Amino acid sequence: MKENYCLQAALVCLSMLYHSQAFALERRNHLRPSFHGHHEKGKEGQVLQRSKRGWVWNQFFVIEEYTGPDPVLVGRLHSDIDSGDGNIKYILSGEGAGTIFVIDDKSGNIHATKTLDREERAQYTLMAQAVDRDTNRPLEPPSEFIVKVQDINDNPPEFLHETYHANVPERSNVGTSVIQVTASDADDPTYGNSAKLVYSILEGQPYFSVEAQTGIIRTALPNMDREAKEEYHVVIQAKDMGGHMGGLSGTTKVTITLTDVNDNPPKFPQSVYQMSVSEAAVPGEEVGRVKAKDPDIGENGLVTYNIVDGDGIELFEITTDYETQEGVVKLKKPVDFETKRAYSLKVEAANVHIDPKFISNGPFKDTVTVKIAVEDADEPPMFLAPSYIHEVQENAAAGTVVGRVHAKDPDAANSPIRYSIDRHTDLDRFFTINPEDGFIKTTKPLDREETAWLNISVFAAEIHNRHQEAKVPVAIRILDVNDNAPKFAAPYEGFICETTLLFQPIVTVSADDQDDTANGPRFIFSLPPEIIHNPNFTVRDNRDNTAGIYARRGGFSRQKQDFYLLPIVISDGGIPPMSSTNTLTIKVCGCDVNGALLSCNAEAYILNAGLSTGALIAILACIVILLVIVVLFVTLRRQKKEPLIVFEEEDVRENIITYDDEGGGEEDTEAFDIATLQNPDGINGFIPRKDIKPEYQYMPRPGLRPAPNSVDVDDFINTRIQEADNDPTAPPYDSIQIYGYEGRGSVAGSLSSLESATTDSDLDYDYLQNWGPRFKKLADLYGSKDTFDDDS
Incomplete structure (x- = not known):
C-alpha cells in the first residue's frame, strides 16, 4: 500500500508539472486556449489571422485515484475576446458537469471535485461556451472537449479461476504441456506497464515450470512415476509492471494429477499355491483362488488368468474375477479319489491391455504353480440319467406303471438306495413310487385336457446315510385319448x-x-337324421373344419315365425369318433333393398307397418273429438249442479243408455240384444277396425280363448280389454268402456229411453238425443255393439 501511495504521488506531481509547463509555454508565447480558431476584423476592416496554438487545447487529462486535499485542476478555458473585465461568463455542460467537474465562470478554470476511477470510466465529454454575463448572449459557438482519466497501477492481476485442476500422463517427456493459466489486469494496457503481466512459479519445482509470457505449465522432470507420487500442488504468480519491483501480483493454485500408463507387469507374490478338492465336488465348484498384483490402475491394471500346462488341465479351469482381480480355479470334471489323488497346474497372469511404448521393458506376464489334492468323501447316489421322460395315457386306471428311475452308490460300500417323490412337485399326488426299485405309478386317472405334461422330482438316498441323496427331474407326458x-x-x-x-x-x-389334433384331424358337419330334409335350411361341409349354413327356400315372414332353431351335428376324426349336437339360432329380419339388416324385432315390425300417416291423423282427430265431448259434458253437468257420476242405490246400471231407439221397456229386446253380453262367443274373432284400414292383414293374437256361454259380463269385459291391449292396430284412445249387466231375472227397474215420460230425472234428453248417434259411432269404433258409458 505504501508503494501505491508513493506511485500515486509521483504521478500527481508529473501531471501538475506537465500542466504548469503547458501554461508557462502559453504565457511565454502569448497564446491562450480558445474554443475555435476563427478570423477577426481590424478597425480598418483588415482581416487578421489568429495565431496557431502550440498544443491541442480540447483534450485534458486528470489522474485517477487522486486523494489530495484540494480539487485537481484539470485545465483552463479562455476566449480570445475576453479582455479580463469580467463581462464574459464561462459555462460548462456535458458528462459530469456540475457534479464531477466545476468551472470558474470568470477565469475558466476547470477542477475535478471527486476522485475518479479509470476502470469505471476512462473519459468524459464536455461542452464549453462563452456568453455575455449580462445578456447571456453566446459570444462564441459551443465547443466540445474531452477529459481523459489517466491510469495508475491500482489493480493487481487476477486469475480466471481461483484453483485449476490438470492431468498429465506419468513418465511424460520433459516440456510436456500440462495446462495454461491466464490472469487479467484491469489497468490500462496502452499506458505504461500497469497491465503488462509476467508469470512465475512459486511452488512445484523442480517437477514443473511455467512460461513467463503465456502462463503455460510444463513438466520439468523426466519419468515421473504415478506409483511413487500421484498428485502435485503448484502455485503460479502473475505480476504486472513487467515483473519489476513495485508491481502488483496475484496467485492461483494448480493441482496436477499424474494419470496411469501400463508401465508395470502383473506379479504373483508367491511361487506355489496349495489347494484341495473333494471327490464329491460337482463341476463348476470353486477349488481356490490366485492373485497377481499389478500397481497400475484402471484398464492398465486388468489381469487375465489362463492354465497353460499341467496334468489337471482337462479336469480344472480358471476364470477371472474382475472385481477382485483374482483367478478362480474351478472343477471342470468330477475327480475320483480312488483314481488319482493329486494334480498340478501352471497358471499364467497377463495384462489385458499393453502399452507398446513399454513392451521393451520385458513381458507383461507372470506364471505360478498350483497343486491340487483330491480328498476322499462319501458320495451321494448317482442317477443313471440326468433326467427322465415317461408317457402314460389319459384316463388310465389308478396303479398304471408310468416308468422307472434308477440310481446307485458310487462308493465302494455300494449302500442300498431308497426312492421318494418330492411332494412339492406333486401337490395333487398323482403319482407314487416304489421305494425299493424306483417304479412310478399313477394314483388316479389323468386328464390331458387339464394338463398335457406333469413334472415331478425323485429323490434317491442311501439307507445308512439319509443326508447323502440325489434328485432327478422326471417329466411325464399325458397321451391323448379321444374323449x-x-x-x-x-x-x-x-x-x-x-x-x-x-x-x-x-x-x-x-x-x-x-x-389333440391326432384325434380330430377334420370335423364333419351335418344335420341330424330326423331333419336331414329340413325344408328351410341346409348345411354344406366346406371340408376345411368349417361349414356354411344356407337357406333352402326363399321368402320368410317374421309375422309367422321370427326365429328358427337349427340343430347341427359335429363329428371328429378320432378313434372312436366323438360327436355333439349344437343349436344355431337363425333370426328372421327386415332388410332394405340392398339386403342390409334393419330390424329383427317382430313386434316393432308390426307397429311400424301398421301405423301409417293416415292412421295417425285419424287417431289424433278421434282424441280431439273425445276431448271436446268430455269438456261439453262436464260443462252441462256443472250448469245443472249434478255430480259427474250418479250413485243412486250404488247401482252402476244407471250409466247404461240405449241410443237410436225409444224402446218398449225391459221386455223390448229388439233395440238392445242382451244376448250379446251373455254370449260373447261371436266376437272373439279378429274384427278389423272401421276407423283405420291396416296396411297389412294380421292373424288373430294367440292366447285368447272363446268364453263359454255361461260367462258373465265381467269376464266378457276382461276379454275385450285384453284383446284391445294386444291389438297393434287399435288407436291409442285413452277411454274406458264400462258395461253393466246383472243377468237374467234382475229385479231392478228397466232402463229409461230417450223418449221416456219419466220426469224424475234431470237429464237433458235433447243433448243426449243430439249426441246419441255420435256415441254409437264411437262405440262401434271400439267394438261395442249397443252400449257405452255416458261418463266415458
Whole structure:
C-alpha cells in the first residue's frame, strides 16, 4: 500500500508539472486556449489571422485515484475576446458537469471535485461556451472537449479461476504441456506497464515450470512415476509492471494429477499355491483362488488368468474375477479319489491391455504353480440319467406303471438306495413310487385336457446315510385319448332377410375340439337324421373344419315365425369318433333393398307397418273429438249442479243408455240384444277396425280363448280389454268402456229411453238425443255393439 501511495504521488506531481509547463509555454508565447480558431476584423476592416496554438487545447487529462486535499485542476478555458473585465461568463455542460467537474465562470478554470476511477470510466465529454454575463448572449459557438482519466497501477492481476485442476500422463517427456493459466489486469494496457503481466512459479519445482509470457505449465522432470507420487500442488504468480519491483501480483493454485500408463507387469507374490478338492465336488465348484498384483490402475491394471500346462488341465479351469482381480480355479470334471489323488497346474497372469511404448521393458506376464489334492468323501447316489421322460395315457386306471428311475452308490460300500417323490412337485399326488426299485405309478386317472405334461422330482438316498441323496427331474407326458366331442368355436347366431333367395348363405360356423389334433384331424358337419330334409335350411361341409349354413327356400315372414332353431351335428376324426349336437339360432329380419339388416324385432315390425300417416291423423282427430265431448259434458253437468257420476242405490246400471231407439221397456229386446253380453262367443274373432284400414292383414293374437256361454259380463269385459291391449292396430284412445249387466231375472227397474215420460230425472234428453248417434259411432269404433258409458 505504501508503494501505491508513493506511485500515486509521483504521478500527481508529473501531471501538475506537465500542466504548469503547458501554461508557462502559453504565457511565454502569448497564446491562450480558445474554443475555435476563427478570423477577426481590424478597425480598418483588415482581416487578421489568429495565431496557431502550440498544443491541442480540447483534450485534458486528470489522474485517477487522486486523494489530495484540494480539487485537481484539470485545465483552463479562455476566449480570445475576453479582455479580463469580467463581462464574459464561462459555462460548462456535458458528462459530469456540475457534479464531477466545476468551472470558474470568470477565469475558466476547470477542477475535478471527486476522485475518479479509470476502470469505471476512462473519459468524459464536455461542452464549453462563452456568453455575455449580462445578456447571456453566446459570444462564441459551443465547443466540445474531452477529459481523459489517466491510469495508475491500482489493480493487481487476477486469475480466471481461483484453483485449476490438470492431468498429465506419468513418465511424460520433459516440456510436456500440462495446462495454461491466464490472469487479467484491469489497468490500462496502452499506458505504461500497469497491465503488462509476467508469470512465475512459486511452488512445484523442480517437477514443473511455467512460461513467463503465456502462463503455460510444463513438466520439468523426466519419468515421473504415478506409483511413487500421484498428485502435485503448484502455485503460479502473475505480476504486472513487467515483473519489476513495485508491481502488483496475484496467485492461483494448480493441482496436477499424474494419470496411469501400463508401465508395470502383473506379479504373483508367491511361487506355489496349495489347494484341495473333494471327490464329491460337482463341476463348476470353486477349488481356490490366485492373485497377481499389478500397481497400475484402471484398464492398465486388468489381469487375465489362463492354465497353460499341467496334468489337471482337462479336469480344472480358471476364470477371472474382475472385481477382485483374482483367478478362480474351478472343477471342470468330477475327480475320483480312488483314481488319482493329486494334480498340478501352471497358471499364467497377463495384462489385458499393453502399452507398446513399454513392451521393451520385458513381458507383461507372470506364471505360478498350483497343486491340487483330491480328498476322499462319501458320495451321494448317482442317477443313471440326468433326467427322465415317461408317457402314460389319459384316463388310465389308478396303479398304471408310468416308468422307472434308477440310481446307485458310487462308493465302494455300494449302500442300498431308497426312492421318494418330492411332494412339492406333486401337490395333487398323482403319482407314487416304489421305494425299493424306483417304479412310478399313477394314483388316479389323468386328464390331458387339464394338463398335457406333469413334472415331478425323485429323490434317491442311501439307507445308512439319509443326508447323502440325489434328485432327478422326471417329466411325464399325458397321451391323448379321444374323449371330447367337438363343439361350436363361438356362440354363433344367424340372420336372414324376409326376402332371402334360394340357397343364399346365412353364416359360416367352425368347431373346436379339446383333444389333440391326432384325434380330430377334420370335423364333419351335418344335420341330424330326423331333419336331414329340413325344408328351410341346409348345411354344406366346406371340408376345411368349417361349414356354411344356407337357406333352402326363399321368402320368410317374421309375422309367422321370427326365429328358427337349427340343430347341427359335429363329428371328429378320432378313434372312436366323438360327436355333439349344437343349436344355431337363425333370426328372421327386415332388410332394405340392398339386403342390409334393419330390424329383427317382430313386434316393432308390426307397429311400424301398421301405423301409417293416415292412421295417425285419424287417431289424433278421434282424441280431439273425445276431448271436446268430455269438456261439453262436464260443462252441462256443472250448469245443472249434478255430480259427474250418479250413485243412486250404488247401482252402476244407471250409466247404461240405449241410443237410436225409444224402446218398449225391459221386455223390448229388439233395440238392445242382451244376448250379446251373455254370449260373447261371436266376437272373439279378429274384427278389423272401421276407423283405420291396416296396411297389412294380421292373424288373430294367440292366447285368447272363446268364453263359454255361461260367462258373465265381467269376464266378457276382461276379454275385450285384453284383446284391445294386444291389438297393434287399435288407436291409442285413452277411454274406458264400462258395461253393466246383472243377468237374467234382475229385479231392478228397466232402463229409461230417450223418449221416456219419466220426469224424475234431470237429464237433458235433447243433448243426449243430439249426441246419441255420435256415441254409437264411437262405440262401434271400439267394438261395442249397443252400449257405452255416458261418463266415458
